[in-house]
Amino acid sequence: MTLELSHFSAVLVFALCASIVFGITQRNTTREMLRYGAYCFVLFVGGVIVAGWAMWIIKR
Amino acid sequence: MANAKETKAKSSSTPAQPLTAIAFAAPIAGWLIPGAGHILQKRWIRGLLLMLAVGVLFFAGLGMQGKVYAFNTGDLLDILGFLGDFGAGALYLAARTMDWGQAIVPHATADYGTKYMIVAGLLNIVSAVDAYHIASGKKQ
Numbered sequence: 001m002t003l004e005l006s007h008f009s010a011v012l013v014f015a016l017c018a019s020i021v022f023g024i025t026q027r028n029t030t031r032e033m034l035r036y037g038a039y040c041f042v043l044f045v046g047g048v049i050v051a052g053w054a055m056w057i058i059k060r
Numbered sequence: 061m062a063n064a065k066e067t068k069a070k071s072s073s074t075p076a077q078p079l080t081a082i083a084f085a086a087p088i089a090g091w092l093i094p095g096a097g098h099i100l101q102k103r104w105i106r107g108l109l110l111m112l113a114v115g116v117l118f119f120a121g122l123g124m125q126g127k128v129y130a131f132n133t134g135d136l137l138d139i140l141g142f143l144g145d146f147g148a149g150a151l152y153l154a155a156r157t158m159d160w161g162q163a164i165v166p167h168a169t170a171d172y173g174t175k176y177m178i179v180a181g182l183l184n185i186v187s188a189v190d191a192y193h194i195a196s197g198k199k200q
Contacts, residue, residue: 001123003123021110
């Protein structure tokens with residue numbers, strides 16, 4: 001079975017899984033875990049979007 | 061001055077955490093089966109979420125035709141790739157036994173798949189260490 005993900009959906013899957021693990025392992029309470037997991041997710045995806053636009057600007 | 065001496069004496073007299081059987085078993089179980097270290101300590105939801113996150117990342121990597129590194133003493137990046145993959149525990153052993161991830165596919169997404177599996181292994185090590193911290197009382 002072959003899985004064909006676009007670049008962006010690959011980023012989303014990666015960011016979601018990594019954020020879940022970071023949230024659970026790096027914080028103590030459930031509330032803090034949720035907040036930190038969401039924070040990591042936003043940073044992962046936001047970083048990719050910013051890097052993508054930066055490369056688009058450099059290319060032009 | 062007296063205060064500093066008192067603090068020093070107090071900290072040196074603090075007993076070390078006893079090394080229990082669960083403090084040994086939890087990280088080993090957590091490495092072998094992602095999330096099992098937490099499940100063993102009745103952290104059901106955390107354990108299942110860790111299992112899901114590491115499992116999805118590893119199998120998505122396999123599905124994207126990523127490469128599974130074998131033990132090697134060659135190129136430094138290959139050695140590091142093996143160490144990352146090996147962190148996935150039973151998932152890695154199963155992949156090696158079944159000869160998964162051996163095809164050479166020159167696609168960008170296949171390279172992403174290789175990285176997915178390495179990161180799955182590294183995240184699994186992080187969660188096994190977390191299971192140890194819970195077992196030794198350093199974390200709730």
